[in-house]
Amino acid sequence: MNSAFDAATIRARAEVAMSVALEVGRETARFRRDSDPGTLTVENKGLQDFVTIADRKAEQAIHEGLLSRFPDDSFMGEESGGRSGKGGTWVVDPIDGTTNYIRGFRHWGVSIAFVVGGKVEIGVVYDAAGDKIFHAVRGGGAFKEGIPVHAAATVDPANALVILGHSRKTSFDDHLALSRRLHERGMDYRRMGAAAIDLVRVAEGAADLYYERHLNAWDMLAGALIAEEAGAVVAMPPVDRLLAQGGPVIAYSPGLAGEFAFILDIEGL
Structure with a gap:
């Protein structure tokens, strides 16, 4: 890991990312509930790749929420682009599953990763279906709403x-x-x-x-x-x-x- 990012600084970023993902995810879900789907201003970027007003609003809110706290970090988002930096980089999809979101199928979420030195150190996902936050910090296990989660033990x-x-x-x-x-x-x-x-x-x-x-x-x-x-x-x-x-x-x-x-x-x- 980059020497500028010790365990405490990574944990601080993880806590902020969880808070931002939850706030933006809930606001994005509220926007969908309160909007007539016909007014969501869909732009066609390809057969199954859509951009909505909600995408842009969500990414702007995530950008502001993260960079206001960590202004020296870089930011790379699906909507706004950007490049990875020599320090740490936030890699963000404001609405993963945009087509599902538009149609009211609740299998969508907010994805926020933090990358340092070619490794993902933080992963945060807001799951809209359950209104839950999943997160992980490298080496620290994975959690759903703070409770550890584990891959299945299936063998058959x-x-x-x-x-x-x-x-x-x-x-x-x-x-x-x-x-x-x-x-x-x-x-x-x-x-x-x-x-x-x-x-x-x-x-x-x-x-x-x-x-x-x-x-x-x-x-x-x-x-x-x-x-x-x-x-x-x-x-x-x-x-x-x-x-x-x-x-x-x-x-x-x-x-x-x-x-x-x-x-x-x-x-x-």
Whole structure:
């Protein structure tokens, strides 16, 4: 870790990030409840990638909440962009699962990660479905509302529940082939559309696998740390590469490592 960031300074940032995520998450949920969906001013950035007024308001609030306390930190957000800095960098998705949010499907959240020296040191995710905060500080375990969470102890693939993401930047045929392979092993699977929430589902033991072949860094970094600290096996490219170009992520229950090793081979992880 950068010598400027000892345990106390990291913990201070984690506490602020949790408070900001909860406040912004609740305000964003309130905005959705109080708004006519037809007035949310959706701009099409692609077939399944939307920006809303709420996205922009949420990211601005997160930026102000974090940088007002830690003005020397860098900030990288899905909406406003930015670059990682030599010190610490906040990597933020103000609404992960924007399409779900727009449609009123409550599988969305706020994702805040803090990166120092190429490592994710803090992960905070607001889970809108339960109005709960998940968080982790590297080396300190993973928590939901302050209570430790752990990856599932599943060992039988017939009892496994998996979540698969899919980006239109990647092959749908490959996605179908993977779905078929897991189905043939007896696994039940879902596609939910919010990577940060999918990763914390693995962290709390509700799901046994989350895999997506291409994500941006702000979609995955916070949830990946939480899953790892909860005891899940997590694999992804180096953080610096993810910040520059995105990439794959896989997180799974350790008792099913043999079932998912082929995915690691596919990605070269």
